[in-house]
Amino acid sequence: MYSSVLVIDDHKMVANGIKMLLGPLFEKFHMAHDGASGMSKALQHFPQLVIVDFLLPDITGDLLVRELKCKLPAARMLAYSFSYSPDAIIKMLQSGINGYVIKKDDDDEFIRAIHLLMEGRDYFCKEARIHIVNRFSGSSDDYMNSHLIANTKFSGKELELVRLLCKQRTTKEISKHLHLSERTVEQYRSNITRRIGAKNLAGVIKFALQHGVIQLEEL
Known part of the structure:
Protein backbone atom coordinates (compact mmCIF):
# COMPACT_ATOMS: atom_id res chain seq x y z
CA MET A 1 0.00 0.00 0.00
CA TYR A 2 1.27 3.46 -0.92
CA SER A 3 0.99 6.47 1.34
CA SER A 4 -1.20 9.15 -0.24
CA VAL A 5 -2.71 10.35 -3.51
CA LEU A 6 -4.40 13.58 -4.57
CA VAL A 7 -6.83 13.57 -7.52
CA ILE A 8 -7.54 16.94 -9.16
CA ASP A 9 -10.49 16.53 -11.54
CA ASP A 10 -13.53 18.73 -12.04
CA HIS A 11 -15.74 15.70 -12.80
CA LYS A 12 -16.80 14.52 -9.36
CA MET A 13 -18.04 11.17 -10.66
CA VAL A 14 -14.62 10.53 -12.22
CA ALA A 15 -12.84 11.48 -8.99
CA ASN A 16 -15.12 9.20 -6.97
CA GLY A 17 -14.56 6.39 -9.47
CA ILE A 18 -10.79 6.76 -9.08
CA LYS A 19 -11.26 6.66 -5.30
CA MET A 20 -13.10 3.33 -5.56
CA LEU A 21 -10.42 1.94 -7.87
CA LEU A 22 -7.38 3.14 -5.92
CA GLY A 23 -8.79 2.76 -2.43
CA PRO A 24 -6.95 -0.51 -1.75
CA LEU A 25 -3.63 0.95 -2.96
CA PHE A 26 -3.35 4.11 -0.87
CA GLU A 27 -3.60 4.78 2.86
CA LYS A 28 -4.92 8.31 2.29
CA PHE A 29 -6.99 9.67 -0.60
CA HIS A 30 -7.59 13.37 -1.26
CA MET A 31 -9.51 15.05 -4.06
CA ALA A 32 -10.06 18.54 -5.43
CA HIS A 33 -12.14 19.83 -8.33
CA ASP A 34 -10.16 22.85 -9.53
CA GLY A 35 -6.56 24.03 -9.64
CA ALA A 36 -6.74 26.40 -6.68
CA SER A 37 -8.17 23.85 -4.25
CA GLY A 38 -5.84 21.23 -5.71
CA MET A 39 -2.79 23.34 -4.90
CA SER A 40 -4.15 24.07 -1.43
CA LYS A 41 -4.67 20.39 -0.65
CA ALA A 42 -1.30 19.48 -2.12
CA LEU A 43 0.44 21.91 0.24
CA GLN A 44 -1.65 20.65 3.14
CA HIS A 45 -1.14 16.90 2.63
CA PHE A 46 2.05 16.57 0.49
CA PRO A 47 0.82 13.48 -1.43
CA GLN A 48 3.17 10.93 -2.98
CA LEU A 49 1.16 10.95 -6.20
CA VAL A 50 -0.93 13.67 -7.87
CA ILE A 51 -3.38 12.70 -10.63
CA VAL A 52 -4.29 15.74 -12.74
CA ASP A 53 -6.85 16.34 -15.47
CA PHE A 54 -5.71 18.57 -18.35
CA LEU A 55 -8.87 20.69 -18.49
CA LEU A 56 -9.79 22.30 -15.17
CA PRO A 57 -12.21 25.20 -14.53
CA ASP A 58 -9.55 27.72 -13.50
CA ILE A 59 -6.28 26.52 -15.05
CA THR A 60 -4.91 24.03 -17.55
CA GLY A 61 -3.22 20.93 -16.20
CA ASP A 62 0.22 21.75 -17.59
CA LEU A 63 0.39 25.08 -15.76
CA LEU A 64 -0.81 23.46 -12.55
CA VAL A 65 1.77 20.69 -12.83
CA ARG A 66 4.56 23.26 -13.21
CA GLU A 67 3.42 24.94 -9.99
CA LEU A 68 3.02 21.64 -8.16
CA LYS A 69 6.49 20.44 -9.15
CA CYS A 70 8.02 23.62 -7.73
CA LYS A 71 6.21 23.13 -4.41
CA LEU A 72 6.31 19.31 -4.26
CA PRO A 73 9.41 18.21 -6.18
CA ALA A 74 9.28 14.67 -4.80
CA ALA A 75 5.67 13.99 -5.81
CA ARG A 76 4.93 11.88 -8.86
CA MET A 77 2.54 13.44 -11.41
CA LEU A 78 0.13 11.54 -13.65
CA ALA A 79 -2.09 13.17 -16.26
CA TYR A 80 -5.45 11.38 -16.52
CA SER A 81 -7.62 13.11 -19.09
CA PHE A 82 -10.30 12.75 -21.76
CA SER A 83 -8.05 14.79 -24.05
CA TYR A 84 -5.77 12.96 -26.46
CA SER A 85 -4.97 15.95 -28.63
CA PRO A 86 -1.26 16.36 -29.50
CA ASP A 87 -1.26 19.86 -28.03
CA ALA A 88 -2.53 18.70 -24.62
CA ILE A 89 -0.15 15.75 -24.44
CA ILE A 90 2.93 17.72 -25.44
CA LYS A 91 2.10 20.55 -23.04
CA MET A 92 1.76 18.07 -20.19
CA LEU A 93 5.01 16.35 -21.18
CA GLN A 94 6.86 19.67 -21.23
CA SER A 95 5.45 20.57 -17.82
CA GLY A 96 7.37 17.64 -16.35
CA ILE A 97 4.55 15.10 -16.01
CA ASN A 98 5.64 11.53 -15.26
CA GLY A 99 2.86 9.83 -17.15
CA TYR A 100 -0.23 10.28 -19.32
CA VAL A 101 -3.26 7.99 -19.48
CA ILE A 102 -6.45 8.66 -21.44
CA LYS A 103 -9.72 8.08 -19.60
CA LYS A 104 -11.09 5.81 -22.33
CA ASP A 105 -8.35 3.27 -21.55
CA ASP A 106 -9.23 0.33 -19.31
CA ASP A 107 -8.69 0.13 -15.57
CA ASP A 108 -5.77 -2.29 -15.93
CA GLU A 109 -3.72 0.25 -17.87
CA PHE A 110 -4.52 2.95 -15.33
CA ILE A 111 -3.45 0.71 -12.42
CA ARG A 112 -0.30 -0.29 -14.31
CA ALA A 113 0.57 3.37 -14.74
CA ILE A 114 0.06 3.99 -11.01
CA HIS A 115 2.42 1.17 -10.02
CA LEU A 116 5.10 2.22 -12.49
CA LEU A 117 5.02 5.84 -11.35
CA MET A 118 5.24 4.80 -7.72
CA GLU A 119 8.29 2.70 -8.63
CA GLY A 120 9.93 5.83 -9.99
CA ARG A 121 9.25 5.02 -13.66
CA ASP A 122 7.38 6.94 -16.37
CA TYR A 123 4.29 5.68 -18.19
CA PHE A 124 2.68 7.08 -21.35
CA CYS A 125 -0.26 5.38 -23.08
CA LYS A 126 0.06 4.44 -26.75
CA GLU A 127 -1.65 7.59 -28.09
CA ALA A 128 0.65 9.76 -25.98
CA ARG A 129 3.74 7.91 -27.16
CA ILE A 130 2.76 8.36 -30.82
CA HIS A 131 2.24 12.11 -30.36
CA ILE A 132 5.53 12.43 -28.48
CA VAL A 133 7.41 10.65 -31.27
CA ASN A 134 5.74 12.75 -33.98
CA ARG A 135 6.50 15.95 -32.10
CA PHE A 136 10.20 15.29 -31.64
Missing part, protein backbone atom coordinates in the same frame (compact mmCIF):
# COMPACT_ATOMS: atom_id res chain seq x y z
CA SER A 137 11.04 13.19 -34.71
CA GLY A 138 12.08 16.24 -36.71
CA SER A 139 14.03 18.05 -33.99
CA SER A 140 17.27 19.83 -34.73
CA ASP A 141 19.44 17.32 -32.90
CA ASP A 142 18.54 14.45 -35.27
CA TYR A 143 21.90 14.76 -37.04
CA MET A 144 23.76 14.36 -33.77
CA ASN A 145 21.57 11.42 -32.73
CA SER A 146 22.07 9.68 -36.09
CA HIS A 147 25.74 9.28 -35.23
CA LEU A 148 25.19 8.31 -31.63
CA ILE A 149 24.13 4.71 -32.02
CA ALA A 150 27.37 3.82 -33.82
CA ASN A 151 29.37 5.04 -30.85
CA THR A 152 27.33 3.51 -28.04
CA LYS A 153 28.28 -0.07 -29.00
CA PHE A 154 25.20 -1.65 -27.48
CA SER A 155 25.24 -5.39 -26.91
CA GLY A 156 22.36 -7.54 -28.14
CA LYS A 157 21.04 -7.83 -24.58
CA GLU A 158 21.16 -4.06 -24.13
CA LEU A 159 19.23 -3.49 -27.36
CA GLU A 160 16.61 -6.00 -26.25
CA LEU A 161 16.35 -4.15 -22.95
CA VAL A 162 15.79 -0.89 -24.87
CA ARG A 163 12.95 -2.56 -26.78
CA LEU A 164 11.38 -3.78 -23.56
CA LEU A 165 11.70 -0.34 -21.99
CA CYS A 166 9.90 1.17 -24.98
CA LYS A 167 7.11 -1.35 -24.47
CA GLN A 168 7.01 -0.15 -20.84
CA ARG A 169 7.71 -3.52 -19.28
CA THR A 170 8.39 -3.51 -15.55
CA THR A 171 11.80 -4.27 -14.05
CA LYS A 172 10.44 -7.62 -12.89
CA GLU A 173 9.15 -8.50 -16.37
CA ILE A 174 12.45 -7.49 -18.00
CA SER A 175 14.39 -9.47 -15.40
CA LYS A 176 12.41 -12.61 -16.20
CA HIS A 177 12.65 -12.09 -19.99
CA LEU A 178 16.41 -11.47 -20.03
CA HIS A 179 17.28 -13.87 -17.19
CA LEU A 180 18.95 -11.11 -15.20
CA SER A 181 18.50 -9.99 -11.61
CA GLU A 182 16.28 -6.96 -11.06
CA ARG A 183 19.28 -5.06 -9.70
CA THR A 184 21.25 -5.80 -12.89
CA VAL A 185 18.31 -4.64 -15.02
CA GLU A 186 18.23 -1.32 -13.14
CA GLN A 187 21.99 -0.92 -13.65
CA TYR A 188 21.60 -1.64 -17.38
CA ARG A 189 18.72 0.83 -17.65
CA SER A 190 20.61 3.59 -15.86
CA ASN A 191 23.70 3.04 -18.00
CA ILE A 192 21.75 2.98 -21.27
CA THR A 193 19.79 6.16 -20.58
CA ARG A 194 23.00 7.92 -19.60
CA ARG A 195 24.82 6.80 -22.76
CA ILE A 196 22.07 7.93 -25.14
CA GLY A 197 21.42 11.13 -23.18
CA ALA A 198 17.76 10.34 -22.50
CA LYS A 199 16.17 12.18 -19.58
CA ASN A 200 12.99 10.08 -19.53
CA LEU A 201 11.07 7.31 -21.27
CA ALA A 202 10.09 9.61 -24.14
CA GLY A 203 13.78 10.11 -24.91
CA VAL A 204 14.43 6.36 -24.96
CA ILE A 205 11.45 5.79 -27.31
CA LYS A 206 12.57 8.59 -29.62
CA PHE A 207 16.11 7.19 -29.79
CA ALA A 208 14.90 3.63 -30.43
CA LEU A 209 12.51 4.67 -33.22
CA GLN A 210 15.02 6.94 -34.94
CA HIS A 211 17.62 4.19 -35.06
CA GLY A 212 15.39 1.24 -35.93
CA VAL A 213 15.73 -0.49 -32.57
CA ILE A 214 11.94 -0.73 -32.47
CA GLN A 215 9.11 -0.02 -34.91
CA LEU A 216 6.13 2.25 -34.17
CA GLU A 217 3.64 -0.62 -34.53
CA GLU A 218 5.50 -2.53 -31.79
CA LEU A 219 4.75 0.12 -29.17
Whole structure:
Protein backbone atom coordinates (compact mmCIF):
# COMPACT_ATOMS: atom_id res chain seq x y z
CA MET A 1 0.00 0.00 0.00
CA TYR A 2 1.27 3.46 -0.92
CA SER A 3 0.99 6.47 1.34
CA SER A 4 -1.20 9.15 -0.24
CA VAL A 5 -2.71 10.35 -3.51
CA LEU A 6 -4.40 13.58 -4.57
CA VAL A 7 -6.83 13.57 -7.52
CA ILE A 8 -7.54 16.94 -9.16
CA ASP A 9 -10.49 16.53 -11.54
CA ASP A 10 -13.53 18.73 -12.04
CA HIS A 11 -15.74 15.70 -12.80
CA LYS A 12 -16.80 14.52 -9.36
CA MET A 13 -18.04 11.17 -10.66
CA VAL A 14 -14.62 10.53 -12.22
CA ALA A 15 -12.84 11.48 -8.99
CA ASN A 16 -15.12 9.20 -6.97
CA GLY A 17 -14.56 6.39 -9.47
CA ILE A 18 -10.79 6.76 -9.08
CA LYS A 19 -11.26 6.66 -5.30
CA MET A 20 -13.10 3.33 -5.56
CA LEU A 21 -10.42 1.94 -7.87
CA LEU A 22 -7.38 3.14 -5.92
CA GLY A 23 -8.79 2.76 -2.43
CA PRO A 24 -6.95 -0.51 -1.75
CA LEU A 25 -3.63 0.95 -2.96
CA PHE A 26 -3.35 4.11 -0.87
CA GLU A 27 -3.60 4.78 2.86
CA LYS A 28 -4.92 8.31 2.29
CA PHE A 29 -6.99 9.67 -0.60
CA HIS A 30 -7.59 13.37 -1.26
CA MET A 31 -9.51 15.05 -4.06
CA ALA A 32 -10.06 18.54 -5.43
CA HIS A 33 -12.14 19.83 -8.33
CA ASP A 34 -10.16 22.85 -9.53
CA GLY A 35 -6.56 24.03 -9.64
CA ALA A 36 -6.74 26.40 -6.68
CA SER A 37 -8.17 23.85 -4.25
CA GLY A 38 -5.84 21.23 -5.71
CA MET A 39 -2.79 23.34 -4.90
CA SER A 40 -4.15 24.07 -1.43
CA LYS A 41 -4.67 20.39 -0.65
CA ALA A 42 -1.30 19.48 -2.12
CA LEU A 43 0.44 21.91 0.24
CA GLN A 44 -1.65 20.65 3.14
CA HIS A 45 -1.14 16.90 2.63
CA PHE A 46 2.05 16.57 0.49
CA PRO A 47 0.82 13.48 -1.43
CA GLN A 48 3.17 10.93 -2.98
CA LEU A 49 1.16 10.95 -6.20
CA VAL A 50 -0.93 13.67 -7.87
CA ILE A 51 -3.38 12.70 -10.63
CA VAL A 52 -4.29 15.74 -12.74
CA ASP A 53 -6.85 16.34 -15.47
CA PHE A 54 -5.71 18.57 -18.35
CA LEU A 55 -8.87 20.69 -18.49
CA LEU A 56 -9.79 22.30 -15.17
CA PRO A 57 -12.21 25.20 -14.53
CA ASP A 58 -9.55 27.72 -13.50
CA ILE A 59 -6.28 26.52 -15.05
CA THR A 60 -4.91 24.03 -17.55
CA GLY A 61 -3.22 20.93 -16.20
CA ASP A 62 0.22 21.75 -17.59
CA LEU A 63 0.39 25.08 -15.76
CA LEU A 64 -0.81 23.46 -12.55
CA VAL A 65 1.77 20.69 -12.83
CA ARG A 66 4.56 23.26 -13.21
CA GLU A 67 3.42 24.94 -9.99
CA LEU A 68 3.02 21.64 -8.16
CA LYS A 69 6.49 20.44 -9.15
CA CYS A 70 8.02 23.62 -7.73
CA LYS A 71 6.21 23.13 -4.41
CA LEU A 72 6.31 19.31 -4.26
CA PRO A 73 9.41 18.21 -6.18
CA ALA A 74 9.28 14.67 -4.80
CA ALA A 75 5.67 13.99 -5.81
CA ARG A 76 4.93 11.88 -8.86
CA MET A 77 2.54 13.44 -11.41
CA LEU A 78 0.13 11.54 -13.65
CA ALA A 79 -2.09 13.17 -16.26
CA TYR A 80 -5.45 11.38 -16.52
CA SER A 81 -7.62 13.11 -19.09
CA PHE A 82 -10.30 12.75 -21.76
CA SER A 83 -8.05 14.79 -24.05
CA TYR A 84 -5.77 12.96 -26.46
CA SER A 85 -4.97 15.95 -28.63
CA PRO A 86 -1.26 16.36 -29.50
CA ASP A 87 -1.26 19.86 -28.03
CA ALA A 88 -2.53 18.70 -24.62
CA ILE A 89 -0.15 15.75 -24.44
CA ILE A 90 2.93 17.72 -25.44
CA LYS A 91 2.10 20.55 -23.04
CA MET A 92 1.76 18.07 -20.19
CA LEU A 93 5.01 16.35 -21.18
CA GLN A 94 6.86 19.67 -21.23
CA SER A 95 5.45 20.57 -17.82
CA GLY A 96 7.37 17.64 -16.35
CA ILE A 97 4.55 15.10 -16.01
CA ASN A 98 5.64 11.53 -15.26
CA GLY A 99 2.86 9.83 -17.15
CA TYR A 100 -0.23 10.28 -19.32
CA VAL A 101 -3.26 7.99 -19.48
CA ILE A 102 -6.45 8.66 -21.44
CA LYS A 103 -9.72 8.08 -19.60
CA LYS A 104 -11.09 5.81 -22.33
CA ASP A 105 -8.35 3.27 -21.55
CA ASP A 106 -9.23 0.33 -19.31
CA ASP A 107 -8.69 0.13 -15.57
CA ASP A 108 -5.77 -2.29 -15.93
CA GLU A 109 -3.72 0.25 -17.87
CA PHE A 110 -4.52 2.95 -15.33
CA ILE A 111 -3.45 0.71 -12.42
CA ARG A 112 -0.30 -0.29 -14.31
CA ALA A 113 0.57 3.37 -14.74
CA ILE A 114 0.06 3.99 -11.01
CA HIS A 115 2.42 1.17 -10.02
CA LEU A 116 5.10 2.22 -12.49
CA LEU A 117 5.02 5.84 -11.35
CA MET A 118 5.24 4.80 -7.72
CA GLU A 119 8.29 2.70 -8.63
CA GLY A 120 9.93 5.83 -9.99
CA ARG A 121 9.25 5.02 -13.66
CA ASP A 122 7.38 6.94 -16.37
CA TYR A 123 4.29 5.68 -18.19
CA PHE A 124 2.68 7.08 -21.35
CA CYS A 125 -0.26 5.38 -23.08
CA LYS A 126 0.06 4.44 -26.75
CA GLU A 127 -1.65 7.59 -28.09
CA ALA A 128 0.65 9.76 -25.98
CA ARG A 129 3.74 7.91 -27.16
CA ILE A 130 2.76 8.36 -30.82
CA HIS A 131 2.24 12.11 -30.36
CA ILE A 132 5.53 12.43 -28.48
CA VAL A 133 7.41 10.65 -31.27
CA ASN A 134 5.74 12.75 -33.98
CA ARG A 135 6.50 15.95 -32.10
CA PHE A 136 10.20 15.29 -31.64
CA SER A 137 11.04 13.19 -34.71
CA GLY A 138 12.08 16.24 -36.71
CA SER A 139 14.03 18.05 -33.99
CA SER A 140 17.27 19.83 -34.73
CA ASP A 141 19.44 17.32 -32.90
CA ASP A 142 18.54 14.45 -35.27
CA TYR A 143 21.90 14.76 -37.04
CA MET A 144 23.76 14.36 -33.77
CA ASN A 145 21.57 11.42 -32.73
CA SER A 146 22.07 9.68 -36.09
CA HIS A 147 25.74 9.28 -35.23
CA LEU A 148 25.19 8.31 -31.63
CA ILE A 149 24.13 4.71 -32.02
CA ALA A 150 27.37 3.82 -33.82
CA ASN A 151 29.37 5.04 -30.85
CA THR A 152 27.33 3.51 -28.04
CA LYS A 153 28.28 -0.07 -29.00
CA PHE A 154 25.20 -1.65 -27.48
CA SER A 155 25.24 -5.39 -26.91
CA GLY A 156 22.36 -7.54 -28.14
CA LYS A 157 21.04 -7.83 -24.58
CA GLU A 158 21.16 -4.06 -24.13
CA LEU A 159 19.23 -3.49 -27.36
CA GLU A 160 16.61 -6.00 -26.25
CA LEU A 161 16.35 -4.15 -22.95
CA VAL A 162 15.79 -0.89 -24.87
CA ARG A 163 12.95 -2.56 -26.78
CA LEU A 164 11.38 -3.78 -23.56
CA LEU A 165 11.70 -0.34 -21.99
CA CYS A 166 9.90 1.17 -24.98
CA LYS A 167 7.11 -1.35 -24.47
CA GLN A 168 7.01 -0.15 -20.84
CA ARG A 169 7.71 -3.52 -19.28
CA THR A 170 8.39 -3.51 -15.55
CA THR A 171 11.80 -4.27 -14.05
CA LYS A 172 10.44 -7.62 -12.89
CA GLU A 173 9.15 -8.50 -16.37
CA ILE A 174 12.45 -7.49 -18.00
CA SER A 175 14.39 -9.47 -15.40
CA LYS A 176 12.41 -12.61 -16.20
CA HIS A 177 12.65 -12.09 -19.99
CA LEU A 178 16.41 -11.47 -20.03
CA HIS A 179 17.28 -13.87 -17.19
CA LEU A 180 18.95 -11.11 -15.20
CA SER A 181 18.50 -9.99 -11.61
CA GLU A 182 16.28 -6.96 -11.06
CA ARG A 183 19.28 -5.06 -9.70
CA THR A 184 21.25 -5.80 -12.89
CA VAL A 185 18.31 -4.64 -15.02
CA GLU A 186 18.23 -1.32 -13.14
CA GLN A 187 21.99 -0.92 -13.65
CA TYR A 188 21.60 -1.64 -17.38
CA ARG A 189 18.72 0.83 -17.65
CA SER A 190 20.61 3.59 -15.86
CA ASN A 191 23.70 3.04 -18.00
CA ILE A 192 21.75 2.98 -21.27
CA THR A 193 19.79 6.16 -20.58
CA ARG A 194 23.00 7.92 -19.60
CA ARG A 195 24.82 6.80 -22.76
CA ILE A 196 22.07 7.93 -25.14
CA GLY A 197 21.42 11.13 -23.18
CA ALA A 198 17.76 10.34 -22.50
CA LYS A 199 16.17 12.18 -19.58
CA ASN A 200 12.99 10.08 -19.53
CA LEU A 201 11.07 7.31 -21.27
CA ALA A 202 10.09 9.61 -24.14
CA GLY A 203 13.78 10.11 -24.91
CA VAL A 204 14.43 6.36 -24.96
CA ILE A 205 11.45 5.79 -27.31
CA LYS A 206 12.57 8.59 -29.62
CA PHE A 207 16.11 7.19 -29.79
CA ALA A 208 14.90 3.63 -30.43
CA LEU A 209 12.51 4.67 -33.22
CA GLN A 210 15.02 6.94 -34.94
CA HIS A 211 17.62 4.19 -35.06
CA GLY A 212 15.39 1.24 -35.93
CA VAL A 213 15.73 -0.49 -32.57
CA ILE A 214 11.94 -0.73 -32.47
CA GLN A 215 9.11 -0.02 -34.91
CA LEU A 216 6.13 2.25 -34.17
CA GLU A 217 3.64 -0.62 -34.53
CA GLU A 218 5.50 -2.53 -31.79
CA LEU A 219 4.75 0.12 -29.17
